[in-house]
Amino acid sequence: MGICANPDCNVGETGNCSEGHDPLASCPFYGKEIENDQEYDDLEDEGASEDVIEEDVNNSQKGGFIGLPSGEALNEHQANDFVWRRPIRLIAIVGEQDSGKSTLINCIYFKFMQGTFADYSFAGSDTLVGFERRMHLWRIKSGIKRPDTKRTSLADGIQFLHFSLGNVKGDDRRIDVFLTDRSGEKYRRVMDGIDNIGEIFEIAKADKLVFLLDGAKVSTPAKRANATASVRQMLKLFIDEGVIDKRTCVQVVTTKIDCIEKLEGDDKVHVYEFLSNFERQLQDRFEQQVAELRFFKVSARDPDNHFEPAYHVDDLFASWLDSRSAVFPVPGIEDLPLRRQFDLLLARTPMENIP
Amino acid sequence: MIQQINHTIIGLPASGKTTFLAALWHLIEADEINTRLKLAKFEGNREYINQITKLWRSCEKVPRNSGPAEMNISIWVNETGTGHQAKLNFPDLSGESFDLQISTRQCRDTYFESLNGNGGIMLFVTADRRQDDLTHSHLPMFSQADADNGVSKNNESEHEGNAKSLKDWKHDDIPKQVKLVELLQFIQRPPFPRSRRRLAVMVSAWDVLDDSDFAQDPRQWLKLNMALLDQFLENNSDCFEVRVYGVSAQGGDLDASKEKLLQKQPSQRVICVGDDVLEHDLTAPIHWLMTDL
Numbered sequence: 001m002g003i004c005a006n007p008d009c010n011v012g013e014t015g016n017c018s019e020g021h022d023p024l025a026s027c028p029f030y031g032k033e034i035e036n037d038q039e040y041d042d043l044e045d046e047g048a049s050e051d052v053i054e055e056d057v058n059n060s061q062k063g064g065f066i067g068l069p070s071g072e073a074l075n076e077h078q079a080n081d082f083v084w085r086r087p088i089r090l091i092a093i094v095g096e097q098d099s100g101k102s103t104l105i106n107c108i109y110f111k112f113m114q115g116t117f118a119d120y121s122f123a124g125s126d127t128l129v130g131f132e133r134r135m136h137l138w139r140i141k142s143g144i145k146r147p148d149t150k151r152t153s154l155a156d157g158i159q160f161l162h163f164s165l166g167n168v169k170g171d172d173r174r175i176d177v178f179l180t181d182r183s184g185e186k187y188r189r190v191m192d193g194i195d196n197i198g199e200i201f202e203i204a205k206a207d208k209l210v211f212l213l214d215g216a217k218v219s220t221p222a223k224r225a226n227a228t229a230s231v232r233q234m235l236k237l238f239i240d241e242g243v244i245d246k247r248t249c250v251q252v253v254t255t256k257i258d259c260i261e262k263l264e265g266d267d268k269v270h271v272y273e274f275l276s277n278f279e280r281q282l283q284d285r286f287e288q289q290v291a292e293l294r295f296f297k298v299s300a301r302d303p304d305n306h307f308e309p310a311y312h313v314d315d316l317f318a319s320w321l322d323s324r325s326a327v328f329p330v331p332g333i334e335d336l337p338l339r340r341q342f343d344l345l346l347a348r349t350p351m352e353n354i355p
Numbered sequence: 356m357i358q359q360i361n362h363t364i365i366g367l368p369a370s371g372k373t374t375f376l377a378a379l380w381h382l383i384e385a386d387e388i389n390t391r392l393k394l395a396k397f398e399g400n401r402e403y404i405n406q407i408t409k410l411w412r413s414c415e416k417v418p419r420n421s422g423p424a425e426m427n428i429s430i431w432v433n434e435t436g437t438g439h440q441a442k443l444n445f446p447d448l449s450g451e452s453f454d455l456q457i458s459t460r461q462c463r464d465t466y467f468e469s470l471n472g473n474g475g476i477m478l479f480v481t482a483d484r485r486q487d488d489l490t491h492s493h494l495p496m497f498s499q500a501d502a503d504n505g506v507s508k509n510n511e512s513e514h515e516g517n518a519k520s521l522k523d524w525k526h527d528d529i530p531k532q533v534k535l536v537e538l539l540q541f542i543q544r545p546p547f548p549r550s551r552r553r554l555a556v557m558v559s560a561w562d563v564l565d566d567s568d569f570a571q572d573p574r575q576w577l578k579l580n581m582a583l584l585d586q587f588l589e590n591n592s593d594c595f596e597v598r599v600y601g602v603s604a605q606g607g608d609l610d611a612s613k614e615k616l617l618q619k620q621p622s623q624r625v626i627c628v629g630d631d632v633l634e635h636d637l638t639a640p641i642h643w644l645m646t647d648l
Binding site for chain 1: 456460461462463464465466467487488489490491492493520521522524526528529530532533536537540541543544546578582583586587589590591
């Protein structure tokens with residue numbers, strides 16, 4: 001009969017492992033002797049803990065273990081560290097609470113889980129855990145009865161979700177994309193003058209600035225005017241404060257168009273007319289003040305499944321990765337005092353100028 | 356020249372690693388069929404390998420190697436034709452240890468050391484799987500299902516209903532293909548040395564696909580069933596030179612076909628599908644991993 005380091009196991013008498021391991025040799029304690037319970041606890045705890053290590057211990061060694069990247073969404077400092085290593089496309093997604101920012105990010109990840117998307121293929125991500133946390137309420141295993149997306153918390157600050165992508169059309173070039181995820185409440189606080197516009201630094205640094213217009217509110221008469229006013233006022237504020245200018249590529253994306261499509265007859269026609277008028281007004285008023293102003297209509301996830309996930313998001317996503325550069329060069333960039341590491345993003349050379 | 360080559364097995368729990376080892380050991384020890392590699396000698400836990408192989412020969416289910424223990428098994432083999440000899444080291448890592456890498460974001464330094472050498476990687480996935488990334492978008496006409504079940508469309512009661520049934524997220528909820536991408540991404544970064552390795556994707560339980568369109572095309576199976584992993588491998592050819600094999604160590608469903616399987620010579624139960632594979636030859640993927648080194 002064998003011996004076992006587990007003090008609760010009687011394999012020496014019964015021939016059976018108390019934890020059910022069969023064959024016996026597969027038990028981690030079988031054949032070992034332990035002098036005291038403390039050593040047994042050490043053996044049991046070594047590598048057996050399933051508690052998440054919250055601190056990123058990349059490259060650190062602790063008692064026979066090597067730390068691995070956390071995979072969580074990147075914070076400002078981690079994003080800046082990444083930019084030191086590789087150039088990125090920064091897509092700033094801006095909008096009120098519940099306008100669909102996180103859902104839009106989720107649907108792109110969802111599509112890559114199924115295959116290539118918008119002529120791009122998945123080459124990796126530093127934030128797979130970040131994506132998976134956000135996908136939880138979409139998944140049946142979450143136990144949720146109706147799909148939902150967790151609201152981004154104001155306390156989380158800004159987070160960056162990362163894709164590394166290859167081009168399906170055969171170009172060997174890899175593109176790294178950061179999508180920003182910030183609470184809509186923050187943008188509201190800036191609009192209301194409660195918080196400083198400088199705190200939403202991603203606006204000035206973005207390769208594409210994407211305003212989300214909540215299609216569910218547009219489809220509701222009582223909410224329509226305020227929804228469009230919010231986008232208009234944000235755009236005006238950013239221009240007036242100088243955080244965006246003729247170098248900025250701006251997109252206005254009407255989300256949740258499944259809500260509009262579910263309207264009937266004249267109601268639907270009226271909503272689309274309203275949207276057309278709104279888009280025309282934005283063009284007349286702001287087109288000359290930015291590098292480009294484009295409009296999209298998408299349904300990231302229709303809870304009723306009448307629209308496939310990421311409906312028309314492929315065109316939007318492809319536009320984020322096109323090679324259009326700023327119309328004007330960045331003046332005086334060499335004179336900018338780089339006080340913070342993240343100021344590197346201010347000094348980023350447009351990708352087209354990287355040899 | 357004797358080469359010492361360390362191959363690393365990566366695979367989540369229940370991906371077929373232990374059954375594969377049992378069948379492989381029998382194949383090269385019994386010498387019943389033509390194989391690319393022949394047994395020279397064995398080093399390691401002989402009791403363990405004998406126990407699992409005995410079960411396999413009897414068409415019994417081979418129990419998983421549970422717990423974080425590492426069973427280091429080394430097999431010296433001769434390469435048929437060239438006579439080259441190599442030592443194949445298989446740290447039979449428990450699938451649980453890979454789950455722990457995902458959840459604790461750390462790995463043992465012995466794992467790191469095993470990947471410091473010149474060997475390849477055998478990445479195990481199983482064809483006999485439930486889809487673990489199902490979303491409500493996969494369900495046709497979900498709203499109709501809601502109506503049938505009397506679920507209210509009122510937003511407030513929807514949130515209440517959701518709150519009652521919702522489970523907290525945990526790392527174990529990550530779909531398997533995402534975990535496998537993570538495991539491969541871990542070894543692309545420091546402190547792991549940056550190198551190009553051969554990677555044999557072993558799709559186990561291949562017998563469940565007997566009548567399907569993929570029966571002879573393991574790469575196509577991977578593309579359709581683990582699309583994220585397939586894209587990742589395609590786009591990281593600078594790190595991984597990939598072949599995909601379909602393998603069935605048991606050769607069939609033990610519950611439904613045990614009597615039929617027992618009629619066969621054990622080696623001839625084995626299924627192995629892929630490039631340059633002799634019939635039943637489980638050594639073919641290992642042979643590919645070690646050639647041109």
